[in-house]
Amino acid sequence: MWTSILGQKNRPFLALSPMADMTDSPFCQIVRKIGGADVVFREMVSSEAIVRENVKTLGMTDFAAAERPIVQQIFGSDPATMARAAALIMEHAAPEGIDINMGCPVYKITSHFNGCALMKEPDRAAAIIRAVKHAVGPTPLSVKIRLGWSDPDEFKKFIPVIEAAGADLIAVHGRTKAQGYGGASDWRRIGEAKAVARVPVLANGDIHRPEQVAAALEATGADGVLIARGALGNPWFFWAVAHPGARISLGERASVVLEHSRLHMARYGERGLVTFRKHLAWYFKASRVGEDVPGLKQIRAELVRVSTYDGLAEILRPFSARPPQPDS
Numbered sequence: 642m643w644t645s646i647l648g649q650k651n652r653p654f655l656a657l658s659p660m661a662d663m664t665d666s667p668f669c670q671i672v673r674k675i676g677g678a679d680v681v682f683r684e685m686v687s688s689e690a691i692v693r694e695n696v697k698t699l700g701m702t703d704f705a706a707a708e709r710p711i712v713q714q715i716f717g718s719d720p721a722t723m724a725r726a727a728a729l730i731m732e733h734a735a736p737e738g739i740d741i742n743m744g745c746p747v748y749k750i751t752s753h754f755n756g757c758a759l760m761k762e763p764d765r766a767a768a769i770i771r772a773v774k775h776a777v778g779p780t781p782l783s784v785k786i787r788l789g790w791s792d793p794d795e796f797k798k799f800i801p802v803i804e805a806a807g808a809d810l811i812a813v814h815g816r817t818k819a820q821g822y823g824g825a826s827d828w829r830r831i832g833e834a835k836a837v838a839r840v841p842v843l844a845n846g847d848i849h850r851p852e853q854v855a856a857a858l859e860a861t862g863a864d865g866v867l868i869a870r871g872a873l874g875n876p877w878f879f880w881a882v883a884h885p886g887a888r889i890s891l892g893e894r895a896s897v898v899l900e901h902s903r904l905h906m907a908r909y910g911e912r913g914l915v916t917f918r919k920h921l922a923w924y925f926k927a928s929r930v931g932e933d934v935p936g937l938k939q940i941r942a943e944l945v946r947v948s949t950y951d952g953l954a955e956i957l958r959p960f961s962a963r964p965p966q967p968d969s
């Protein structure tokens with residue numbers, strides 16, 4: 642059980658948060674290879690598409706053995722469909738956990754009573770959890786929520802409802818749906834959520850640097866953290882929590898980027914390099930590589946146009962050829 646790792650280690654429990662179009666198999670494989678993450682949450686998939694046996698959606702739940710333990714997130718609004726989808730995913734890929742998305746604020750999702758809209762419909766949310774729980778048996782079932790839809794204290798009533806329905810773990814993003822991504826994640830309220838909850842709680846939101854993990858855990862009292870944007874272009878995040886002050890050399894960055902791009906192309910085909918550009922943009926942000934890298938602006942301009950592996954390797958050659966940096 643992946644949840645049984647919680648609290649057993651004398652270091653923080655670290656999880657990769659689900660991100661649509663980002664936390665796919667290639668990215669999770671890279672995070673795992675670098676190490677430090679206890680579990681990785683894969684991007685959400687539609688329960689409706691899974692039950693229609695949409696090949697592309699079911700394929701999104703494929704994963705490499707090295708990614709385990711892995712949690713597959715699903716979204717939907719109909720209890721029977723969610724239960725059937727969870728059962729199909731268990732049959733297809735047997736992830737270590739299933740997570741239900743009750744936090745997504747995007748209109749396309751919430752307008753169909755999915756994602757964070759479920760926080761306004763506690764009865765429906767509970768029915769979904771009961772149905773999915775029944776379908777997945779002993780597999781841990783987690784639920785990812787926000788503080789509320791518009792009321793930042795909504796979680797106080799919502800958490801007992803979803804626990805009673807069978808949630809084994811709750812991940813809390815410290816914003817309301819109304820906030821979207823504005824304002825700051827309210828770690829104090831995540832602490833209140835932890836105090837209300839009887840099951841383990843993972844804190845999420847605005848833990849963007851490895852050095853912030855300890856502060857987030859202290860502020861919230863949570864059992865672990867769920868890291869989203871801090872890991873984009875930075876799969877070293879989890880490793881870095883245990884290696885304070887370590888810097889990633891440009892050579893190491895280039896080598897991981899090339900390996901990630903190869904996994905991405907193996908998954909999505911030669912054209913995959915075009916969809917890999919979103920990762921390149923994160924890998925080469927100034928905040929990731931450092932402000933002082935000569936020619937970074939030019940390199941970034943080339944990276945947004947790159948379409949072949951050889952082209953990418955060529956752009957990164959000056960980095961790859963660099964001897965390891967003294968502080969790496």
Ligand SMILES: Cc1cc2nc3c(=O)[nH]c(=O)nc-3n(C[C@H](O)[C@H](O)[C@H](O)COP(=O)(O)O)c2cc1C
Binds near residue numbers: 847848
């Ligand atoms: C590009 C992107 C895609 C996301 N997709 C999902 C998703 O599929 N499921 C989900 O529960 N949250 C999703 N989120 C929300 C994150 O998991 C996380 O809750 C949020 O970004 C706050 O954490 P952070 O400050 O560490 O980024 C997404 C966020 C981003 C930036």
